[in-house]
Amino acid sequence: MEQVTANVFSEAKLRGCNPSYVTTSDGVVVVDTPQLPTRAVAMRREAERHGPIRYVINTEHHVDHIFGNYYFKGAGTVVHHQGVFDRFMVPGPELDPFAYAAEAIPTDDPEGAAIFPERDVYYADPNKGQIVFTGDLTLSVGDHTFRLLHTPGHTPGQIAVHVPEERVVFTGDTVFSECQTWLMTSDVDQWVSALETIRALDVDHLVPGHGPITTTKYLDVQRAVLLEWKAAVAAAVAKGWSREETIERVNFADRYPVDIGQEYMMGYIQTLNAASLYDKLTAAAAAR
Numbered sequence: 691m692e693q694v695t696a697n698v699f700s701e702a703k704l705r706g707c708n709p710s711y712v713t714t715s716d717g718v719v720v721v722d723t724p725q726l727p728t729r730a731v732a733m734r735r736e737a738e739r740h741g742p743i744r745y746v747i748n749t750e751h752h753v754d755h756i757f758g759n760y761y762f763k764g765a766g767t768v769v770h771h772q773g774v775f776d777r778f779m780v781p782g783p784e785l786d787p788f789a790y791a792a793e794a795i796p797t798d799d800p801e802g803a804a805i806f807p808e809r810d811v812y813y814a815d816p817n818k819g820q821i822v823f824t825g826d827l828t829l830s831v832g833d834h835t836f837r838l839l840h841t842p843g844h845t846p847g848q849i850a851v852h853v854p855e856e857r858v859v860f861t862g863d864t865v866f867s868e869c870q871t872w873l874m875t876s877d878v879d880q881w882v883s884a885l886e887t888i889r890a891l892d893v894d895h896l897v898p899g900h901g902p903i904t905t906t907k908y909l910d911v912q913r914a915v916l917l918e919w920k921a922a923v924a925a926a927v928a929k930g931w932s933r934e935e936t937i938e939r940v941n942f943a944d945r946y947p948v949d950i951g952q953e954y955m956m957g958y959i960q961t962l963n964a965a966s967l968y969d970k971l972t973a974a975a976a977a978r
């Protein structure tokens with residue numbers, strides 16, 4: 691894994707999110723778990739070399755940030771915002787998170803097949819939150835502070851984890867660094883304010899949900915991506931385009947690649963980003 695600071699380690703080159711851990715004088719805190727089974731087991735082993743794992747924190751409920759919790763059972767207390775806890779691995783109309791985790795195994799982690807659970811075994815104990823909070827939460831572990839800041843927008847239960855002693859913030863998917871942004875379960879207006887919450891932190895390193903580790907300067911790029919998407923779909927609605935026309939014509943595929951291992955999802959992302967914004971921007975009219 692990549693060493694970001696004296697005590698922060700992160701992995702930005704795997705399929706899935708950027709799972710990370712922080713070492714303290716009293717054990718280790720994990721922030722998001724690897725989606726791929728063998729990588730989850732390996733990261734747990736590596737983290738435990740620095741001491742016992744005290745907490746596993748997930749920044750959001752999307753499968754690529756939480757599925758690996760299964761392989762961290764018995765390793766510390768799992769901490770979730772209420773919004774993460776309520777949606778943890780719940781199948782939605784567009785995506786069955788368990789099937790999505792299974793689909794990655796043959797291509798990205800064939801050796802993981804041997805430790806990939808049956809669906810009912812998995813759901814009997816997926817290792818979800820034991821501490822569940824609303825608002826913000828501060829944890830003190832050894833000589834480190836973990837400020838869990840509610841930053842909804844990408845998802846309702848989204849948090850950022852600020853570790854002031856390391857001058858680091860983990861943003862989850864509030865920041866997609868140099869890769870495609872997934873908008874479907876999002877509230878773009880809330881998301882833009884979440885960027886300002888993060889901008890106000892005094893940090894040197896920003897560990898995004900996906901893509902290379904960056905700095906708070908990148909928040910300007912993320913804001914532009916969100917505003918451009920929203921403006922483009924708003925303009926489509928103003929021109930009277932149908933949902934289908936909007937999906938066909940509003941497309942930012944040329945802007946960035948999709949994060950590692952999910953290149954085949956480009957069409958899905960473009961379609962659902964445009965469709966979800968179209969539905970939100972026309973909802974008030976449809977309700978009349």
Ligand SMILES: [Zn+2]
Pocket residue numbers: 706707752754755863899900
């Ligand atoms: Zn993600």
